Amino acid sequence: MYDLIIIGAGPAGLSAAVTAYEAGLEKILLIERDSELGGILNQCIHNGFGLHLFKEELTGPEFAGRFIEKLRDTNVEVMSDTMVLDISEDHTVSLVNSSGYQHIKGKAIILAMGCRERTRGAIAIPGSRGSGVYTAGTAQRYMNMDGYLVGKRIVILGSGDIGLIMARRMTLEGAKVLACVEINPYSSGLQRNIKQCLEDFDIPLYLSHTITDIRGYPRVNQVVVSKVDEKFRPIARSEMVFDCDTVLLSIGLIPENELSKSAGIVLDPRTKGPRVWENMETSVDGIFACGNVVQVHDLADNVAAEAKKAALAAARYVQQNRQQDGELELKTAGNVTYTVPQHIHLPLSEKLVEVSFRTNRVFGKCAVVVADREGNAVCRYSREYITPGELQKISIPAKLLEDKEEYLTVKVVEEQK
Amino acid sequence: MYDVIIIGGGIVGSATAYYLSQYDLKLVMLEAFNDVANGTTKANSAVIHAGYDPKPGSLMAKYNVEGSRLTRELAKKLDFPYVNDGSLVLAFSEAEVETLKELYQRGLANGVEDMKLLNYEETKAIEPAISDNVHGALYAGTSAVVSPWEYCLALAETAVRNGMELKLNNEVTAIRKNEDETFTVTTVKGEYQGRYIINAAGIYADKVHEMIGEKEFTITPVRGQYFLLDKSQFTKAHHTLFQCPSERGKGVAVTPTVHGNLLVGPDATRVDDEDLNTTADILAYVKETAALSVQGIDYRENIRNFSGLRARSDRGDFIIEESRSVPNFFNLAGMASPALSSAAAIGLTAKDWVLSKQAYPKKEHYVDSRRKIRFKKLTDEEKNELIKKDPAYGRIICRCETITEGEIRETFRGPIPPQSIDAVKRRTNAGMGRCQGGFCGERVANILKQELGLDYTEILQDREGTVILEKKAKEDYENV
Numbered sequence: 010m011y012d013l014i015i016i017g018a019g020p021a022g023l024s025a026a027v028t029a030y031e032a033g034l035e036k037i038l039l040i041e042r043d044s045e046l047g048g049i050l051n052q053c054i055h056n057g058f059g060l061h062l063f064k065e066e067l068t069g070p071e072f073a074g075r076f077i078e079k080l081r082d083t084n085v086e087v088m089s090d091t092m093v094l095d096i097s098e099d100h101t102v103s104l105v106n107s108s109g110y111q112h113i114k115g116k117a118i119i120l121a122m123g124c125r126e127r128t129r130g131a132i133a134i135p136g137s138r139g140s141g142v143y144t145a146g147t148a149q150r151y152m153n154m155d156g157y158l159v160g161k162r163i164v165i166l167g168s169g170d171i172g173l174i175m176a177r178r179m180t181l182e183g184a185k186v187l188a189c190v191e192i193n194p195y196s197s198g199l200q201r202n203i204k205q206c207l208e209d210f211d212i213p214l215y216l217s218h219t220i221t222d223i224r225g226y227p228r229v230n231q232v233v234v235s236k237v238d239e240k241f242r243p244i245a246r247s248e249m250v251f252d253c254d255t256v257l258l259s260i261g262l263i264p265e266n267e268l269s270k271s272a273g274i275v276l277d278p279r280t281k282g283p284r285v286w287e288n289m290e291t292s293v294d295g296i297f298a299c300g301n302v303v304q305v306h307d308l309a310d311n312v313a314a315e316a317k318k319a320a321l322a323a324a325r326y327v328q329q330n331r332q333q334d335g336e337l338e339l340k341t342a343g344n345v346t347y348t349v350p351q352h353i354h355l356p357l358s359e360k361l362v363e364v365s366f367r368t369n370r371v372f373g374k375c376a377v378v379v380a381d382r383e384g385n386a387v388c389r390y391s392r393e394y395i396t397p398g399e400l401q402k403i404s405i406p407a408k409l410l411e412d413k414e415e416y417l418t419v420k421v422v423e424e425q426k
Numbered sequence: 427m428y429d430v431i432i433i434g435g436g437i438v439g440s441a442t443a444y445y446l447s448q449y450d451l452k453l454v455m456l457e458a459f460n461d462v463a464n465g466t467t468k469a470n471s472a473v474i475h476a477g478y479d480p481k482p483g484s485l486m487a488k489y490n491v492e493g494s495r496l497t498r499e500l501a502k503k504l505d506f507p508y509v510n511d512g513s514l515v516l517a518f519s520e521a522e523v524e525t526l527k528e529l530y531q532r533g534l535a536n537g538v539e540d541m542k543l544l545n546y547e548e549t550k551a552i553e554p555a556i557s558d559n560v561h562g563a564l565y566a567g568t569s570a571v572v573s574p575w576e577y578c579l580a581l582a583e584t585a586v587r588n589g590m591e592l593k594l595n596n597e598v599t600a601i602r603k604n605e606d607e608t609f610t611v612t613t614v615k616g617e618y619q620g621r622y623i624i625n626a627a628g629i630y631a632d633k634v635h636e637m638i639g640e641k642e643f644t645i646t647p648v649r650g651q652y653f654l655l656d657k658s659q660f661t662k663a664h665h666t667l668f669q670c671p672s673e674r675g676k677g678v679a680v681t682p683t684v685h686g687n688l689l690v691g692p693d694a695t696r697v698d699d700e701d702l703n704t705t706a707d708i709l710a711y712v713k714e715t716a717a718l719s720v721q722g723i724d725y726r727e728n729i730r731n732f733s734g735l736r737a738r739s740d741r742g743d744f745i746i747e748e749s750r751s752v753p754n755f756f757n758l759a760g761m762a763s764p765a766l767s768s769a770a771a772i773g774l775t776a777k778d779w780v781l782s783k784q785a786y787p788k789k790e791h792y793v794d795s796r797r798k799i800r801f802k803k804l805t806d807e808e809k810n811e812l813i814k815k816d817p818a819y820g821r822i823i824c825r826c827e828t829i830t831e832g833e834i835r836e837t838f839r840g841p842i843p844p845q846s847i848d849a850v851k852r853r854t855n856a857g858m859g860r861c862q863g864g865f866c867g868e869r870v871a872n873i874l875k876q877e878l879g880l881d882y883t884e885i886l887q888d889r890e891g892t893v894i895l896e897k898k899a900k901e902d903y904e905n906v
Binding site: 094108130131133135137138143144146152158159222226 | 653654702703704705706709725726728729730731732733806809810813814817818820821822825828860861862863864865867868872882883886887888889890891892893894895896897898899900
């Protein structure tokens with residue numbers, strides 16, 4: 010019996026393992042399906058990692074390396090090249106690797122499986138069906154792990170961060186990125202990536218546009234890009250044709266929760282991740298979740314921070330019994346699409362409750378308001394700018410919540426001019 | 427010199443190959459693409475129809491019912507996925523209920539067993555997700571779903587294991603008759619001499635026939651488009667759900683697949699040549715029409731769209747006969763639905779035709795079985811035993827479908843080694859799942875590279891030309 014089993018050794022799993030060890034857990038097992046630890050960080054050879062956590066600019070592998078170094082001095086057991094096939098509600102983990110198929114148990118479990126990319130099928134892009142269409146992450150893996158370019162003339166659909174990073178990367182390797190096409194009227198990536206990966210290389214970004222046809226067989230040779238109206242319907246006669254051999258898709262990420270489902274964990278249809286408490290515990294007692302398996306983050310630093318929270322809570326769960334019987338639900342209103350956590354235990358063990366959320370539109374000067382059941386504002390946070398492409402965070406002082414009941418509502422209101 | 431040359435490695439050519447390879451004769455199959463099951467066979471509804479649909483007395487009626495029975499037996503013997511899910515034809519009006527009665531009578535005339543007419547309540551009881559506008563249904567218990575490409579591979583692999591030569595990438599360009607009454611078939615790769623020709627060239631069957639014979643029939647490709655949905659949508663249909671044939675056409679089917687997904691489609695659109703594009707308007711039509719049968723299909727869970735072609739003949743029926751202008755040349759043409767259901771019976775007939783020409787003896791040693799390792803389906807003990815023998819079975823390559831490196835490596839030692847990423851998918855299911863190879867594609871490419879001794883830039887997604895990687899990094903580009 011392990012104290013803690015962590016599934017996935019990307020930024021979430023690595024950070025959780027280090028934190029849980031430092032918090033005094035004795036028997037920790039970290040499981041990774043790849044042969045190396047680090048997860049997707051290993052193919053993210055660009056810099057920009059670690060600014061918040063380590064106060065310096067690191068590449069993805071370096072960021073992972075910081076945690077891997079720390080793990081060396083611990084007794085955390087690492088199983089790489091190992092795939093978890095099932096988790097049950099009683100904390101039994103079924104896994105397979107080249108030494109066999111086995112079932113093991115943990116007092117606590119942390120889910121850190123990350124996410125996967127949405128594919129062409131998810132948005133049913135019509136057209137020819139030869140080669141030349143890839144998710145941005147797949148192209149990144151071929152580029153950075155294998156040293157091969159997927160194509161020479163590229164159109165990118167979606168302005169997610171991986172697509173933006175790949176626009177720069179492919180350009181630096183000599184390919185021509187013709188356009189980045191985004192169906193929304195705003196970019197879904199970080200502002201800094203729009204600047205550093207598109208603008209600095211004169212790559213046009215077409216907002217409110219989408220790909221309406223892919224042509225060419227056996228390999229893509231053209232795409233048709235159309236402007237869309239406010240309901241995302243293509244506008245006739247707005248077509249532009251690009252001669253290209255490659256389409257990269259950066260159209261969103263989906264938390265990977267097949268294992269969570271097998272454990273009977275309740276998922277939030279909005280995040281597609283587990284519903285969690287303020288300490289990252291899921292609906293199943295003693296199973297915690299963190300990182301992109303819960304909600305898609307913009308920064309690995311935030312993933313690591315969320316994992317730390319989960320690991321501390323898991324350690325507390327193993328070391329002592331919880332004495333919290335009150336609870337508050339976090340609801341959303343207006344343009345807030347979801348919050349993480351979705352529930353808060355009362356009384357709180359921490360002084361602050363961190364809440365992250367996203368909106369479905371851009372706001373200028375505005376305020377994030379947390380209201381109680383009666384509709385009275387509990388706290389209010391001014392913001393200069395909010396965009397759906399960037400994960401928002403607020404920290405609510407625990408003492409403001411002591412006498413609250415049933416639920417809180419999080420919303421964004423425009424500030425009066 | 428070959429006794430029999432089969433042109434085309436789809437389901438019909440492969441079924442013929444399977445039966446002929448039981449006889450002591452020299453057999454070769456010429457396939458234009460780099461794998462069998464690479465045309466119409468790989469893109470259709472994957473349904474083994476019960477046989478109430480074709481007009482009594484037609485070849486389609488005859489071969490469908492017999493073929494459906496043979497498919498069930500072959501699935502057991504040759505180990506390919508087959509699920510007897512049963513089908514329902516749904517009626518959306520009282521007039522359509524009358525059509526169901528006609529279909530029922532046709533079924534009886536065609537010799538279909540286990541049919542029942544159901545009212546709305548009875549239908550709802552066995553298929554809870556059907557829409558409220560259903561008035562009744564025709565249930566057919568013998569209807570089934572298969573993995574069409576695995577079915578085809580099972581047949582072709584067994585034929586190869588029993589001595590058939592398979593020539594991939596051999597598109598036929600000319601056929602001539604020699605003085606001694608034998609044929610010489612010219613392909614892009616070489617020449618093959620044989621006594622008898624079986625033409626199973628799918629949508630090209632008319633063109634292949636006309637390389638030597640007169641115009642006896644015309645094949646028109648009729649395209650159908652599909653949605654393949656994630657396993658999360660599997661429970662939306664427990665049976666294969668058809669709609670009544672009407673002026674709208676044959677309607678759109680909603681069916682579970684043997685792999686645990688949900689398949690929605692097809693439309694029917696005449697196209698020129700091999701047009702496998704998908705189009706926004708037709709996909710919207712397919713969705714709308716399917717909603718008549720089942721409501722609440724979540725198309726955000728779509729994992730793939732594809733098109734398939736029906737090889738429809740101008741005779742409105744299968745063409746299963748010796749060419750009228752070329753003796754010793756047998757046409758298996760017009761292989762539109764229910765060709766997949768009928769393939770085994772058609773193959774048997776083609777075999778009988780060859781034997782009627784020349785009484786080849788049966789082989790003494792014939793391997794008439796095939797077993798595939800499906801790691802996911804094994805017990806814990808079996809899994810461990812396998813991993814102990816070969817640790818590659820402990821490494822999962824495709825996480826969505828739980829496919830191991832061992833299963834993938836094994837296909838390269840098989841009778842028809844894969845030549846592309848999709849060929850690996852057809853043999854193992856790696857890449858079939860919700861991430862569509864996003865995770866395993868690169869890993870499969872690496873295995874292909876090692877096993878076939880290729881450079882990355884030679885790795886194919888599917889057919890010739892579908893290269894996935896253009897250039898090694900740091901090599902300079904010119905003229906981009």
